[in-house]
Amino acid sequence: MCKVLKLTKVVVSPRLWAVLVVICTFISFKFSWRMTWDAKDKSQAYSFPAEFKCPLSVPSPSPSSGWPSPLSKNVYFVETSEEIKPSFLFMCSVESAARFHPESKIIVLMKGLAKYNITLAKHLNFPLFSCFTNIEIKPLDMKDLFLDTPLADWYLLAQQRKGPYFLPILSDACRIAIMWKFGGIYLDTDFIVLKSLRNLTNVIAIQSKHLLNGAFLSFTPRHKFIELCMKDFVENYNRWIWGHQGPQLFTRVFKKWCSNHSLQSSKGCRGITLLPRETFYPIRWQEWRKYFEVIKASELTELLKNTYAAHVWNKISKGTQLDITSKALLAQLKFHYCPSTYGLMKTYH
Numbered sequence: 059m060c061k062v063l064k065l066t067k068v069v070v071s072p073r074l075w076a077v078l079v080v081i082c083t084f085i086s087f088k089f090s091w092r093m094t095w096d097a098k099d100k101s102q103a104y105s106f107p108a109e110f111k112c113p114l115s116v117p118s119p120s121p122s123s124g125w126p127s128p129l130s131k132n133v134y135f136v137e138t139s140e141e142i143k144p145s146f147l148f149m150c151s152v153e154s155a156a157r158f159h160p161e162s163k164i165i166v167l168m169k170g171l172a173k174y175n176i177t178l179a180k181h182l183n184f185p186l187f188s189c190f191t192n193i194e195i196k197p198l199d200m201k202d203l204f205l206d207t208p209l210a211d212w213y214l215l216a217q218q219r220k221g222p223y224f225l226p227i228l229s230d231a232c233r234i235a236i237m238w239k240f241g242g243i244y245l246d247t248d249f250i251v252l253k254s255l256r257n258l259t260n261v262i263a264i265q266s267k268h269l270l271n272g273a274f275l276s277f278t279p280r281h282k283f284i285e286l287c288m289k290d291f292v293e294n295y296n297r298w299i300w301g302h303q304g305p306q307l308f309t310r311v312f313k314k315w316c317s318n319h320s321l322q323s324s325k326g327c328r329g330i331t332l333l334p335r336e337t338f339y340p341i342r343w344q345e346w347r348k349y350f351e352v353i354k355a356s357e358l359t360e361l362l363k364n365t366y367a368a369h370v371w372n373k374i375s376k377g378t379q380l381d382i383t384s385k386a387l388l389a390q391l392k393f394h395y396c397p398s399t400y401g402l403m404k405t406y407h
Contacts, residue, residue, distance in 0.1 A: 112189035131256060132163040132242040136198065138228040142170040146403050147248055147372055149186060150396035154251035154367075156190040157395070162242075162256070164190070167198040167232070186398060200228070203235050208288045212295065221297030230303040233272060234287045241279035248372035249274065249338075250391045252365055261331045262308060263338040267322050270308040273369055274338045283330055287311050336364045346371040349388040350378055358390055382407050 133155045137148075144152070156164045166187070174197070187193045204210045209231050216224070233244045243255050258276045260283075265271035277284055290311050296302045313319055316327040326332045340362055341348050349370055353361070362368065368391060382389050382403045392400040 134244045135166045136232045137168040140170040150399040151247050153396040158254045164193045166195050169198040171197040212292045227303045237277045238284045244275040246273040248370045249367045251367045263333040264335045271305045272308045340365045343371045346375045352385045353387045
């Protein structure tokens with residue numbers, strides 16, 4: 059159209075010419091914006107076919123009501139936003155956990171499902187999850203979760219004074235409430251599980267030489283350490299500092315727990331084990347781009363030989379384009395550990 063404008067410039071009136079220029083500019087801007095938006099959100103732009111068929115020959119799970127028994131070692135994922143359409147990485151996290159823990163319930167708690175009943179929620183955006191008998195999707199009722207914990211009163215007040223990191227802070231609160239009430243295993247939704255975690259109890263992993271991270275937790279119910287974490291969470295609450303209620307919380311409580319000011323020489327104390335960085339954070343957050351770089355199979359095996367689950371640092375890496383058919387590290391992880399999600403991603407490649 060812009061070329062047409064150039065050809066017709068001598069024959070149109072100034073007013074009509076101005077109108078045509080505006081239209082041309084708008085169309086160019088819209089096209090450019092659409093291309094940028096498509097490139098940014100291509101990984102999320104999917105919808106399941108009307109008649110979705112499970113890639114695995116397994117029956118669909120029956121929805122259950124209420125919270126699970128504290129005696130069972132379940133695996134928990136939490137979504138504290140209103141989002142009800144899981145990303146491919148979220149799907150991979152849940153699928154990989156379900157594959158390595160067939161005897162456990164993989165419980166996905168989503169705040170956005172509170173407006174739906176369980177039967178309807180099952181059919182919204184989770185047909186792939188329904189292919190696994192051990193995955194359960196549940197609405198996240200935070201008042202109910204925080205009931206009878208030090209976090210109950212905090213939650214009522216915090217909603218009135220939200221800071222810039224309110225959603226991740228809610229996630230920080232939910233994980234320690236879950237560990238306190240029910241025990242089991244908690245994972246952030248940007249992990250890919252590489253092996254069973256059932257033999258890990260009362261453990262937390264080191265992120266760096268000065269910091270622990272609660273993106274993975276495994277504790278027995280009513281553990282005193284988690285109780286202290288809840289109390290510190292409330293007493294030293296700061297909504298303005300990123301990580302203050304998360305990694306920094308676990309770090310400062312653990313140092314008090316062990317009467318130790320350094321993590322470098324500690325492997326744990328008083329019944330809690332510290333796992334080395336490579337067990338859950340084999341790639342440091344500063345090097346997150348390595349997940350999108352090509353790696354040889356032999357190098358991949360060596361890198362992850364001591365890893366239980368790989369943290370992908372989605373807060374930083376989201377929006378980065380991944381060629382799912384390449385030999386990029388993340389593509390290989392999805393191919394091996396969440397093949398159903400991998401197959402779905404190839405469909406939309």
